[in-house]
Amino acid sequence: MARRIPTRLGDGSLAALTAAEVETDLLAGCEAAVKRAKVEPLTDDDLAHLLDIFTSPAKFSAVDYGDEVVLSFDGSGNADLNAPILEQLVYQNHHGADMIELWHHDYSYKAVRTVLSFETQTLKEAQLQTVVPLNYGAMPDLGRYSVPDGPAPNWAELLPLGRYDEARAAQLEAAEHLEKDMWYVIEAMVAAGADGIDFDTAGAAGDADLLATLRTARRLRDTYPHIGVEIGQASELVLGMHGQLEYEGTRLAGQWPLGQLKVCEAAGATIFGPAVNVNTTQSLPWNTARACALIKPVTAAAAIPVHANAGMGVGGVPMTPYPPADAVSRASRALVDICRVDGL
């Protein structure tokens, strides 16, 4: 009887697969990416290396000496201590963070605007106590500008009614509000001393969300050329909630990570973060192979650093509040070894 190796499903629960089953899942995960995103399959060497990683019974896996990458740690702290500045120090001093990020519990530029004076003061004080680069980050979060939370008509209600023109106009109206709020926050954070700005989960509300982010990123890079511009994506595919929006001639709807990279580079981003969602019912070998197949073309083509999102539920990391070390370390190593990412 074949030996069964402990691994995980995408929801974090333990599973035990044979080496043959691991290999089958690796191939299937890769094939799922190839079929949907029309990317090249992973090479035989890539798949063999992933098989080595996932058939090892060791509890932990790590990159080779010298292959270490930069960890940017979006949302450093996550309210571990409920002490925002102390959390930055914990990430710097104890978690080995190469970059840290100050953020607000209501992780949205619209929400931050309402408490901006407090957030800028916190950032200013954090800069006096920390050495590693400190970003300020939040979500663009376009959906907050639609009724009942915002002033624009709700396109999610208009679309099912077939009122497409009104739905599109509503998204453009919301995008204008979003750009104003993001810029208002950015100017204040730069004045307070931020090293960089993180647009986290860009495109979460679809192509208009991403367009507002790209326009603001371009304005940020042009106005403050030494400030970092990190754009982390919400998911592997940009939803076409509007469907016709373009950035510098590229239609945003339907862009996979490689297309997302190109528009982010055009907008002046200095760090790009692809996000590949985890399927909670598939195994980690399946999910990791799929993530690697979608991200590898990005790093091959990138002119800027690529920091793959590898938090809970993305990049092969299980969708659970406390992702197990055996799973996280394998996803972490795989993204570095196979994709040659510049960071996570």
Place this chain on the structure above:
Amino acid sequence: MASTHALASGMGGMRTAGDLVARMQMSRGMRLPQAKQYVADKLGCSVADLGDTVAMHDLRRDFGLGRIQVQDLTYADHPGAMAAKFRIADVLDLPINSVERFKAHAGLV
């Protein structure tokens, strides 16, 4: 999860030169090999040294780039956080926003 990533694939932050490489990535948009080489050249060390906590402990002392206090070692007579960032900006030949703001507020420029 944070600690797992740090141990599995991270450069090590202030224990090594991870923060310095990160600054070149975020400010100049340098890819990882280019950023590591740039920092190594500025520090006069090998790229391999950048991820070595022992080598970087001494280099950070020599250049005044800030070190993490550990147990009995508090480095009270070494540069603190903002002072270390002044040194980092100088060594990397890179404007650091918080340093520039501090200079302006302190009347140093």
